[in-house]
Amino acid sequence: MGSSRRGRQPRSPHHPPWGAEGSEAGSGAAAEAAVSAARPGPRVFALLAGFRHPIVAILLAIAFFTAISGKPVDGVLMLIAAVSLAWDAGRRAGDDGGGAVTDEGPPATGAAAATATAPGVAAPGAAAPGIAAPGEPVPGEPMPGVAAPCVSYPGEPAPGVTAPGEPAPGVTAPGEPAPGVTAPGEPAPGVTAPGGAGPGVADSGAAGPAGGARGLAGARRRVWRWRKVLLAAALLAGGAAYAGVVGSFIRYSWPATAAIIGLGTVVVMIGWRGPVRRRQVPGRLPIAGTAVWGLLFVAGCLWELAALLKQPTLTTTSYAHPTVSTLTDPVLANAGGRSAMLAAWLAVGWYLVRR
Amino acid sequence: MNSHDITIAGYLAVLGLGVVLQLLATRSRVPVPPLGDVLSRAMRSRTGRVGILVAWAWLGLHFFAR
Numbered sequence: 001m002g003s004s005r006r007g008r009q010p011r012s013p014h015h016p017p018w019g020a021e022g023s024e025a026g027s028g029a030a031a032e033a034a035v036s037a038a039r040p041g042p043r044v045f046a047l048l049a050g051f052r053h054p055i056v057a058i059l060l061a062i063a064f065f066t067a068i069s070g071k072p073v074d075g076v077l078m079l080i081a082a083v084s085l086a087w088d089a090g091r092r093a094g095d096d097g098g099g100a101v102t103d104e105g106p107p108a109t110g111a112a113a114a115t116a117t118a119p120g121v122a123a124p125g126a127a128a129p130g131i132a133a134p135g136e137p138v139p140g141e142p143m144p145g146v147a148a149p150c151v152s153y154p155g156e157p158a159p160g161v162t163a164p165g166e167p168a169p170g171v172t173a174p175g176e177p178a179p180g181v182t183a184p185g186e187p188a189p190g191v192t193a194p195g196g197a198g199p200g201v202a203d204s205g206a207a208g209p210a211g212g213a214r215g216l217a218g219a220r221r222r223v224w225r226w227r228k229v230l231l232a233a234a235l236l237a238g239g240a241a242y243a244g245v246v247g248s249f250i251r252y253s254w255p256a257t258a259a260i261i262g263l264g265t266v267v268v269m270i271g272w273r274g275p276v277r278r279r280q281v282p283g284r285l286p287i288a289g290t291a292v293w294g295l296l297f298v299a300g301c302l303w304e305l306a307a308l309l310k311q312p313t314l315t316t317t318s319y320a321h322p323t324v325s326t327l328t329d330p331v332l333a334n335a336g337g338r339s340a341m342l343a344a345w346l347a348v349g350w351y352l353v354r355r
Numbered sequence: 356m357n358s359h360d361i362t363i364a365g366y367l368a369v370l371g372l373g374v375v376l377q378l379l380a381t382r383s384r385v386p387v388p389p390l391g392d393v394l395s396r397a398m399r400s401r402t403g404r405v406g407i408l409v410a411w412a413w414l415g416l417h418f419f420a421r
Contacts, residue, residue: 055403088401293376322363
């Protein structure tokens with residue numbers, strides 16, 4: 001799940017899973033761990049440093065305001081998430097001692113493996129001001145050997161450079177059919193297979209070895225496409241069933257609470273492990289344009305906060321100053337509205353988890 | 356226009372500005388990144404990824420859970 005307590009060791013491509021990391025610990029690492037345990041001071045400061053991360057601060061603010069508005073369970077869960085995140089960020093900062101910054105998670109498997117960044121390679125991106133936590137991208141720092149922009153904006157350098165963890169152009173994820181790359185046993189475009197017919201000539205080599213391989217590759221592709229379709233259909237059906245069933249529960253009831261907490265925990269744990277698929281990550285974004293999005297987000301939060309604070313009490317709604325929750329109450333009062341909102345919530349979660 | 360209307364107008368203004376920003380980002384050459392790019396960028400780090408997913412989970416908790 002996270003990095004180990006010890007100082008991070010260089011990873012080989014065949015590094016074992018995080019859970020098995022202890023099995024390969026050398027005596028040096030064990031000694032280092034013992035020394036770290038004996039001197040908790042720097043480690044404590046490193047852990048406290050995690051609380052300086054803006055996202056942790058935002059989560060703490062959410063936890064506080066949620067708890068004082070009469071939702072203690074939400075508040076406690078947010079507090080647990082914020083502290084866990086701060087602990088993880090601070091621990092990684094302490095482990096690396098401000099050295100090489102890596103955007104790492106546990107070893108990725110399958111398609112996610114393509115997004116894993118090489119050890120010891122810094123990841124460019126946004127990071128907490130004043131915190132150079134490992135795993136956090138360094139703002140504005142191009143990465144040695146792997147710079148990132150995949151999306152260009154006016155005045156930005158043109159794309160064409162691969163992002164960290166992104167495959168180079170022409171490289172495909174394991175199991176994915178590569179565009180323009182022929183499968184093993186398949187003849188290259190424009191090349192006639194031995195025993196096969198030339199371009200424009202009817203392929204009579206289906207019975208030959210090349211034709212058989214070609215047929216096999218095509219069959220594999222069809223199976224792969226069908227698997228994707230079936231998986232998407234299963235996810236859609238599962239999501240619809242979840243929204244229908246949980247939407248039928250009474251709002252704020254324990255069954256609804258358990259269902260939301262369960263799914264939320266699963267999604268957050270998946271996110272903790274890293275991206276679930278290879279995806280295109282934009283490079284450096286225009287600062288002004290990004291700041292406008294940030295300002296809009298902050299303005300929306302402050303407007304909601306102002307409405308909350310203008311209520312008679314924090315737990316009593318106000319018609320004059322309605323919060324978003326108050327405005328959505330009529331929609332969420334019936335099962336259909338709840339199911340529709342749950343479906344939208346699931347769709348947003350699916351979108352985010354694939355980012 | 357009473358306080359109720361003003362409060363709702365504020366929410367609608369934030370929502371509308373978000374739509375305008377997204378349209379500017381995707382339909383013009385104004386240097387504003389689409390919201391998806393901003394999210395992708397923020398979710399490059401574990402802290403950003405987990406933080407945003409926790410915020411999403413909180414929305415579900417806030418509207419449906421005890």
